[in-house]
Structures are given as structure tokens and as C-alpha cells.
Amino acid sequence: MSRPLRILSFGAFQTEGITAELARGGYEPEYRRIRDSAELKEALGETWDIAICDHAGGAVGAIEALRVIHAEGADLPLIVISGDISNSDVVDALKAGAADHLLCGNLMRLNAAVEREIRAAKLRRDRLRLEEQFRHAQKMEAVGRLAGGVAHDFNNLLTVITGYSDLLLAGAGLDATQQTALEEIRRSAERGGQLTRQLLAFSRRQPMEARILLVNELVVHMDRMLRRLIGEDIELVVVPGASRDAVEADGGRLEQVIMNLVVNARDAMPDGGKLTIETGTVHLAETFSAKQLGVAPGQHVTISITDTGTGMDEETQSHLFEPFFTTKSAARGTGLGLATAYGIIRQSGGAIGMISELGKGTTARIYLPVAEEAPAEARAERAASRTPTGTETILLVEDETRVRKLIVDVLHSRGYTVLEATRGEEAMRVSQAYEGPIHLALLDVVMPEMSGPDFYRQIEPLRPELRVLYISGYTDEAILHHGISESGAAFLQKPFLPDALARKVRDVLDAGAGDALA
DSSP: OOEEEEEEEESSOOSHHHHHHHHHTTEEEEEEEEOSHHHHHHHTTSOOSEEEEOSSOTTSOHHHHHHHHHHTTOOOOEEEEESSOOHHHHHHHHHHTOSEEEETTBOTTHHHHHHHHHHHHHHHHHHHHHHHHHHHHHHHHHHHHHHHHHHHHHHHHHHHHHHHHHHHHHSSOOOHHHHHHHHHHHHHHHHHHHHHHHHHHHTTOSOOOOEEEEHHHHHHHHHHHHHHHHOTTEEEEEEOOOTTOEEEEOHHHHHHHHHHHHHHHHHTOTTOEEEEEEEEEEEEOTTSTHHHHTOOSEEEEEEEEEEOSOOOOHHHHTTTTSTTOOSSOTTTOOSOHHHHHHHHHHHTTOEEEEEEETTTEEEEEEEEEBOSSOOHHHHHHHHHHSOOOOOOEEEEEOSOHHHHHHHHHHHHHTTOEEEEESSHHHHHHHHHHOOSOOOEEEEESSOSSSOHHHHHHHHTTTOTTOEEEEEESSOHHHHHHTTHHHHTOEEEESSOOHHHHHHHHHHHHHHTOOOOOO
């Protein structure tokens, strides 16, 4: 079977002999004859396998062609084929970057030269792609480290803001204006926490935090942000139709997937258009297309994102979810958006697919299994029915002054006795001086001098009845480094609301969670 070969040709030589020789090598050549440098520059915007040129070449000889190819940054091998030519001219062409030189009357080496240059060009492109991937990985690592450091300080600040806002809202004597202002402060701080989680998720430093959530509410909540994202020349229509069906997923990660898909849809409509986000519920049977998508049969919530953009051909669609594949320029796309979206949805037990046609737009559809548990607000109501108070003694070790004061205020208001310390050594002295039982150690994971887990290892032999709850504003990487995940110890991520802290403390005290690190 003949292999297609796209050739740019320059000069006055006849192509019949070249075509016959290439046919013997199993090639089916397709030529484009170039008349001048401007036409060559325009042609380099397309994909060509090789260029063939005689030395003189009329308006575009070998030397001029090579100059244009190099100036445009194109990786296009050029073979010089000529009649009578001096040795000095051959040397000049090779020095200028020609891949090879052949005489018109002796083309026996043509197929070998073509195969060699095509193979070498592919190796160069593969190497450049790997180098670009490596540079991008380094950039992502740098972004991740920066995000991790910022997240710690930012989460401590948000803990204080959300905590005291919540305490004030729970009190009496607020007028309507004050209550509204405090609610706006708390909502903004909560949104700041969500943005931090999204940044950490993008840099792969945030664990999946699956919970029961309503897709309708998530999509409607994103409406204003998405309108700012796509611009005024694109009409956004949100059609929430998923009833009250819930899914078990990480809300921040799912938002990230939707934003990635919306950005792709926006870029496919450079002159404006219509973007529709629709949710729904569908029962997928064994015989349905869900089987090839890798979705288990049953009830599923769908999120469909449809644009009226340029659409994609079948070849592009076949590579969509491959890492680093992108149809955008290097300045606008990394090729990670859809690959990340695919991984997040698959990790949530669902699937994602694309339906597209050139000139008719694209629909991205997400399938997520309907959760069997009650929605989040129902579980919150059950949790709220319990009064998370107590009379136990808690040893708090937290080096951030404002966070420590907030926690003390929250726990005192719930009836607990709180012993405070800023460092591990100080906490050990406080424990030794306190004669009564200490029921729970509430420990920041990362602290100067001694980490929370290191302190717990030292105090556990002295107080074997002591339970532990870790808190931290650092990323998942720091938590893994200190062995929290492997130990099974109870953990609460900053920022947290006072009620969340009180419930977690009560849960650990009641259930005996948070065994010592091995």
C-alpha cells in the first residue's frame, strides 16, 4: 500500500522521474510548486513531509529556500536535486542546511534519503515535545510549590475571618444591615477557600474531597463567574434539569472540569455564539453507549456543555483526552485541561465524552452516578440536630496566634476546658503541670521546633488515654509527609467554620478516632 508524501518543490526540473523513483519506494507523492519566497512562507503554515529544490531554482533557489525555512522556524528537510553543479555549490547548499544532494540522472538514493530525513524530523519533533513537556512539568511544580506556601498562610487568615463571622452571626442583637454585612464577609471568605482549593487542585496538591452535592446548585452557583469568563459576545444559557438528584464528587474539582470545558467552548467561538449548560438525569442500560464510555449501568446525572463554535474533525476528537494534546497555540493552551478533566471525572466514578462536527459546534457531556446517600443539606440537618458541646479538657497546640484565639473562643463557648500552647515543648510542660485528665490533643500539623505528630509520639506514652485531632492549612503533600493519612488519625483542613470544628471535636471524643501514629 502506497504511503502519501507531501512535497514542496522549487525550480524548473520535471517531477516525472522523481515520482517514478518514489513510487518504487512505496510513496505516493503530492506536489505543490512554489514560485517565490512569499508563496513559500505562506505554504510553511501547512504540514509538509519534505522539500525538493534544484540549486538555481529560478526565483527560489536552494539557498533562498533554506533561508526562508529557517527564518520561519519550520522543521522541513530540503533535498537538492540538480543537473551539472560545481562541488563548491554543493558544499554551499549543505552548509546552508540542505539535507542531501542528488543528481537528476542518478536518483537511486532518493528513497533512502527521504526515509532518513522523515525519520530524523520525527525524532526531532518528539524530542522537542518531550522537552516542552519537561519544561511545563517544571513550571507546574513551581506553581504547585508556590500555591502550597500561599495556601497555608491564606487558609489561616480565612479560618479567622470565617470563624469570627460565624460566631457574630450566631449571637444576638444584630440589626439587618449588620447581619447582611457579616453574611457577605463569610460568603466571600468561603469563596476564597474554594479558590485556594481550585488552585491546589490544578497543581495536583489537593486531595479529592468527595462529598454529596446537588449538581443543579453547583452549576447555578457558577453562573456569574462563568459569564465573566466567557465575555459579553457569547450568550450563556443555563438549564438546570437534574431534579434533586445528587452525586458524590469533589465540588472544587467538578467546578474545575466545568471551567475547563467552558474555556474550550469560548475559544471555539472567537466571533461570539451561544453556550448552553444543561443538567439532567438519565438511566443508562447495558445496551446504551455508556458501556463504551466505561460507565456502569444505572441512574446518572448528566452535565452537557454545548457551543455553536467551529467544531472538530474525527482525527482531533480521537486525541482530545491525551495529555499535552492541544489545537491551540503554545501561548494559549497546555494540552492538560481535558486530560485533567478526564482524570477527575473517572476518579469520581463517571465518564466524559465529546460529540462534535466541523462547523456545527461541540457538546461535552459528563456522566456521574447518582449518589445513594442523602444530599449534603440533609446530612447537615441531622448533624445540626446534635449539640456538639462537652465538658472534656482539650490541649490545643497552634503557633498562629489569631487562629489559636479563635479555637479557644469556640471551644470555651461549647463548654470545654482548653489548655493552650504555641509549641511542642511548651505543650509538654503544660501537660506535665496539669494534674487532671486531658481527653483530646488538638494539634497543628506543621509547627516550628516540633511537628504535631512528633509531639503526639512523645506525649502518648505519658497519657495513653489521649486522643488526637490534627488541623492544618498546608497542602496534601505536607499531610502525607507527616504520615497523617497513613495513620488514620482524624484531620480537619483549614479554613473551617466553628460548627465544623465543634462537630469534629465531638466526633473524635465520642468515637475514639485518631489513634497514635505507628
